[in-house]
Amino acid sequence: MADVAAMAGVSSQTVSRVANNRENVDGATREKVLSAMQVLGYRPNTAARALVTGRFGALGVVSFDMGAHGNARTLGAIADAAREADFSVNFMGVRTQTEAAVRHAFQHLMLQSVDGIVLIESQILDTPSLRLPPSMPVVVADGDAGHRYPHVDFDQAHGAHSVVAHLLGLGHRTVRHLAGPHDAFSARRRAESWRRTLTDAGAPVPPLVHGDWSAASGYRADLGIARRGDVTAVFAANDQMALGLIRALHESGRDVPGDVSVAGFDDIPEAAYLRPPLTTVQQDFEVVGRHCVSLLLDQIEGRTDGPLRKEVEPVLVVRASTARPRRGGTA
Incomplete structure (x- = not known):
């Protein structure tokens, strides 16, 4: 110096x-x-600076499935927002959602001297016995159903409702749903909204099929559509599964959207360039990243005295993969 x-x-x-x-x-x-x-x-010298400022200048992030598009985008958005606030980001990936795994991840990051931690899409928070360290500022991104901690989430219910309402508005009698994994918080909320929207509209509620967020699971699932002429609309819980489903439909000789309308969720960069371009729900991950970092800094700097919640409203993007059903379609 x-x-x-x-x-x-x-x-x-x-x-x-x-x-x-x-x-x-x-x-x-x-x-x-x-x-x-x-x-x-x-x-x-970060240790000396921490003694003066009370901060280490680092934030931690814990995530359970970085293969999921939304989780990867959320991490990237948090890193961008943290950098703007002059913080670095330490990442900890966890394979299993158990209390022991979460405690280990938090202990690991705390040993790295982080000032706060973001937990991305954690179903383990549904376990009442889990208690995160009270001394560590925490924000949950997409996963705190009980609102136990400050958290940021998309309005998943609104996004799913907008897709289903769009398809029903085109004249489809009902909408099939290719849901995400059983244990995924966002998948459950989208499926619940799909079911509620159909029920409120007086439309039949078909059995749903679960995928694992991958295009391969969408390709394999196909909901029996390739063998049935009465299915006219499908809402896939993410764009990758919609992509796999569209390929399965094309290979079976069914046209999208002529025979079957397909809609997704996320608006991945490739969605606008699929054949046909995909109707989907756009999520602004940059806003989520800024909110996560903002809520952490509020806690670090003592600007909050209780749990806070920020919800980001997704936007339906209508493209060429959805259309009115041909005469004679029933589902």
């Missing part, structure tokens, strides 16, 4: 203010200090 101060022609206190991103340094002086830091390869 003394070397940086000497090269920049400022005091060590000024170097400390710049290193800790304090605002009481004018722009020209800050640039001189930053330039000297770069030339000399100066890196602040």
Whole structure:
């Protein structure tokens, strides 16, 4: 620090203010200090800085399925928002959703000196006996059904309702559903909304089929559609399963959307370029990332005195994979 101060022609206190991103340094002086830091390869001592600021400058993230599009996008959005707030991100992937696995993940991240932790889509929170460390600020992204912790979530029910209502509005008698995994919080909420929307509309409620979020499971499931001429509309719980389903339909000689309308959920980047382009529900993961980091910083800085909730409303994007049913279709 003394070397940086000497090269920049400022005091060590000024170097400390710049290193800790304090605002009481004018722009020209800050640039001189930053330039000297770069030339000399100066890196602040994080342990010493933590003693002064009370922060380590790092956030932790725990996730159980990074193969899922939504989880990966949420992690990326959290990392972007954390970087904007001058925090790094330490990630801990967990294979099994057990109390022991969650406790181990938290202990591991706490040993890495993080200031707060985001837990992404955790069904283990449905276990009443699970208690996360009370001293650690926590935000749950997509998974806290009991609202036990500050959390951020998409309005999954609204998104699923908008898809089903769209398909019914086109004239389909009912809508089949290819649901996500049984233990996925978002999958359960989408399936519940699908069922409720059909019931409220007086439409038949067909049995649902579960996939595992992958395109392969959508391809394998196909809900018997390839062998039935009376199925005219399907809502897949994510875009990857919709992609696999569309391929299965094409291979069986059924046209999308001429014979069967197909809609997904997530609006992955490829959705607009499928053949046909996919009707889906768009989720703004950048907003989720900002909310997660914002809620953590509120707790870290003592700006909150109780659980908080932020909900992001998804948007239906209508494309060419859905259309009015041909005459004679019944489901």
